[in-house]
Each structure stands twice: as C-alpha cells, then as structure tokens.
Amino acid sequence: MTVTIKDVARLAGVSQSSVCRALANPDQVRPETRERVETAARDLGYYPNRAARSLITGRTGNIGVVLPDLANPFFPSVVKAIQTQARRADYAVFLSDTDEDPALEVPLIRALTKQVDGFLLCSPRASDDELKAFAGQAPIVVLNRRITPFPSVTADSADGMRQAVAHLHALGHRRIAYVAGPRTSWSNRDRLRGLRSATAAHDMDLIEAGNTAPTVEGGTAVADLVVASPATAVIAYNDLIALGLFNRFAARGIAVPERISVIGFDDILLAGLVHPGLTTVAIAKEQIGRAAVELLLESMAAEQERPARRVLPTQLIVRGSTGPLHD
C-alpha cells in the first residue's frame, strides 16, 4: 500500500542508508547511485514519512497555532501570514481554535506537543501560570500578549490609542467612552492602559462602558449604555464591537459621526466597507504573523538568553465614523 524507504532501496538495488543519504545529502553519494535512487523514488512515488523521521531526528517540521476564535476576522489574517512564512521554512501548520474557552487551551497544547516543534499562541486566554508551566517543555511564541519567559509579538496599542485620542481631541471631543473586550484578554488590558494614559495626557474624560464579547453582538449589546453616557465619542476594543455599535446606532437613528464618533481597533476588511467607513487603529497583521514565525524559528534554533519581544507599529486609519464635535 504505502511505499517506504525499503521499497525504494530494493528497486534501486542499494541499502536503506544509501536511499536516505541520496535523498537528504545528495553530494555524499556517487552521482550514479543518486540517479538510481531518485528514479526509483520517483517511479514508486515515494515520500518520506515525516512522523517516522521525527522520531529519530526530534524535529517534526510542524508548528502548532492556537487561537481563540477563527470567526474573528483578525485571526485568519494572522494565520494566513503564519502559513506563508511557515511554508517558506518548510513547516506545516496545526491549527486549533479554542472557541474562546480558556479551559481548552492547555489540553490542546499538550495533545499537540509531541507533534510540533513549537507553538504560536495567538491571544491565549489561559492564565499566566498555566502557560508558564510549558516553559522549557516546548518553544512557544506568544502573540498579542506578554508572558515571561516567552518571546512575544505585540502591537503598539499605547501608540495606537495615543493617535486615536489625539485625533478625537483635535476634533473637539473631550469625553470618550471605551467599550472593553474580554476581561481575560491581555490586549484588552493593554489597550485600556494606553487609552487611560492618552486621555489623561489630554485631560479628557474616559467613561468605561464595561466588558463585552469581542463580536458584533457584543457591541450591539452595549450600544445603548454608550448613548446614555455623556460621551461624544466611543472607542471600541475591536472593530467587530464597533460595528455592533454601528448597527444599534443606526437602528435607533443615532447619527455617526454627527451625534457620536466611533473608533475601532484592528482594521479588519469590514472596516473599510461599511458606511460610514470605520475609523480604526490598524495593526500590521501580516507582520505579526511573519514576526511570530521568525521568532519561533529562532528560539527553536537556540535557547535565547532573554526572550525576544517584538512590538509592531499601529496606525490610525481615519474614515467617516469620526467627525468634529457638534453641539
């Protein structure tokens, strides 16, 4: 059924060892032999069993990607970048969606541990302690979160928030509401931190409208709270929430940006397609994916002394959902 190295060896009339070498280190073998082996392999349609190989080499050629929700358009973008970069290094990708369930993360990681050379944890929801338990067990790079001792790739949320707040301030806004995402999300805390210091710097009021699910429905659910607050502008944890706000605002006849300005975070595809366009803080999603793979490869190659931390830039994208304050 399945063709193994033995079959190739037999057909080529050489030993297994030679087949192995001819295929892996072509120059350590006589050209004639190499040719015979290559022909035999081609004829039989031989492809090495990477699982068997990993047993002896200790390398699987796979990386594991764990993320909370593929339905959030932010993640597919990142995963796509990861895929592209991984393929360049001849790595295949295991994908696990935890469905925003923190309890699923650790078992999933464990189940994959022996099958991958390292992990990319995107916005992991598990506790610091649970994750730290993996230190030394498997190379791990964390995205959108910082946990010592793992290398991390994050976006410069503070700077993004600074840009967003400066923009709103320039438009005349003085009272901003923030719709927070999941409490378990490091990004959420990071963004909130940046927002607090940015509003403080401008001496503006920050009204925290509470946490909600990072989905359209999550935004819709808290829209009325925002309207009832004295805020003239609202910044959402992410674009999906912002679009949920849009929805409910439209349903209630609340004009954006005339009555209230809205800013999102992530710059997912949707942001540019709704009307009015959603002003948002763009994150370099492709760069995040790429950087993460690079860091992982590095940390697999050699134990790093101090974990690398890559912080990628953010950029405010101004669209129609923000405008001057009307009184």
Add this chain to the structure above:
Amino acid sequence: MTVTIKDVARLAGVSQSSVCRALANPDQVRPETRERVETAARDLGYYPNRAARSLITGRTGNIGVVLPDLANPFFPSVVKAIQTQARRADYAVFLSDTDEDPALEVPLIRALTKQVDGFLLCSPRASDDELKAFAGQAPIVVLNRRITPFPSVTADSADGMRQAVAHLHALGHRRIAYVAGPRTSWSNRDRLRGLRSATAAHDMDLIEAGNTAPTVEGGTAVADLVVASPATAVIAYNDLIALGLFNRFAARGIAVPERISVIGFDDILLAGLVHPGLTTVAIAKEQIGRAAVELLLESMAAEQERPARRVLPTQLIVRGSTGPLHD
C-alpha cells in the same frame, strides 16, 4: 527531557506493555496495576507521542484541511465548524492555505499524506486528474466540488440561484448580469449553470460579465462593465465581489437598489453589516464543515461502495440591496 512510556513503566514498576494496556484498555489490567500506572503517568506528566503511535497503528488522529484562501471569510467559518466536529472525534487539524495557487495543492497534500488519516479539500483548484491520482492513497472528502470517486459536500447552488432569480423577477427585473469567479472554481461553474437554467425558466436575459477574482478588488474591477450593460440587476459569484461592486457603485453615485439591484452568495458576516444590506444566498457553512468531517470519518472507517454526496440547502436572504425595478 521528554517523558516516555519507559519512564512511566520504571516509576510504576511494571513493563512498557502494561503501561500501554493500562492506559489504552484499562479493563485488561488488574485494578491495582492500573492505579499505579495512572498515578505514575500523572506525576510525570506523561502524554503519549502520537507520531510514534501512528507508526504502528497506522492512524494519526489528524485530518488535513486544504483551502484556497483563508482571507475569504467563507473559509474560516467552514474551518471553525470542521475544528469543532473534529475535536469531538478527537482529531487534530492540519491547515494549508494554498493562496489560490492550483500548483501548490498537490505538493501540499503529498507532504501531509503520511501525517493525516484523511483530507478535507475545500474548493480545490487543482485539475480533476491531479486529484483523482490520490484515489485509494488517502481518504479524501471534497467540499464545494464534485469529483468522482470522492465523497463530496456541496451547496445546492441551483436552488439558491432559482430563489435569487425568482426574487428579482418578482421585483420586475428582466435583464440580469452575472459576475463570475475564478474559472478554475467548480462552484463558479455550478452557480453559473444554476443561474442559466433559472433565467431561462423565467425567460430573462443573462449577461455574463466575465470572470474576476473572488475578492472585493475583483468586484470593484468589473463594476463599470456591469453598469455599462443593459442589466438592471447583478448577481455576483460571491459576497466579496458583490461588496466590491457596492464600493465602485457608491464611488460613481450609482444607487443600489434604485439604479441596480445586487445579490451576492455565501452570506458572510459582512453582508449584514454594509448599507444597504446585501441580499445574498446563504450557505449553511457550519453544516458543510460538520458534514464533511462526518463523511471523512465514515470513509475512513470503511471503504464505501459509492461515494456519498451530501448536498446542503441554500437560502436567499433578502436585504436592502435588491428592490423593485424603476424605469
């Protein structure tokens, strides 16, 4: 470093075989022994190496998912459903994005073959012949395409088109344009076929506006052709293209649905969030993913005589982008 079955055996004071049995067939072993093994395994944090196991059992516990473009929101939805269903059966998922490159598919499949028990090919772009070469090599279920001899899961595009055309006809439209997707896409041909017969049944004119990329940009690129045609309504291969049309129409001041009605296909999240809402043919994406995994598990369990074909229903979702004909 990594804890193996030997370590457990040593700590429990039994043989490897007993450890294996205690963990796999708990009832074939004396309760006392089982207890000792379980404790030892827990204490050491033992998790079997699935790659090593696959070597002997022939089962990997993995399934491979290949798709053309994770950036198309349709696919993440399907993948998420696949994940959920796969996890239920204790399968892990390998994901490969081919970036719409037909040439990448076959090598990717081959590279994964030994590491997975079967494949889910989503909207594969490779030729029938290339794919047929895998028949008998690995269990394969094809999504959004039909290729003998593989089981397939498809949407009832013909019925979806029938609903869309009937809707437009009722609104008074008589000339419909179709913006086609990739020539290599089976879905595209399937949808076109359905559309042709539906328009013929209503004695309506069908203007084929040519093929374009299944992306927002693809839609934007052909929008002017559609406007220049005598069509009063346009059906796009998918929602992304439809949204690209929206964009360009808005830029040119062409009113939707007053000047032209627009219908998409897939019902991605975006469709409900743009203004006006995009009328579209919804596909049961979760069901597709679920059904695909089910079929794959079945076909792995036993060679089926005739490949199963699951055709899932489609449903027209009417939103603001379609309206009565104005003259």
Add this chain to the structure above:
DNA sequence: TTGAAAGCGATACCAG
C-alpha cells in the same frame, strides 16, 4: 494478568 521481544519507517553512526 503480565513481560519480553518484534517491528512500524526513517536516520545516524560506525565499519569497511
């Protein structure tokens, strides 16, 4: 009920 030993497919080392 348990242990010893063979073997899955590939690589790596050591002789020759």
Add this chain to the structure above:
DNA sequence: CTGGTATCGCTTTCAA
C-alpha cells in the same frame, strides 16, 4: 562512498 545496525516511542503479538 556504501551497508549493517541501533534507535526513536509506541503498540502488539506470543508465552509465561
């Protein structure tokens, strides 16, 4: 430059 052999971690006969 090539072949024999041990080995990776695990499962599975086969005897005891």
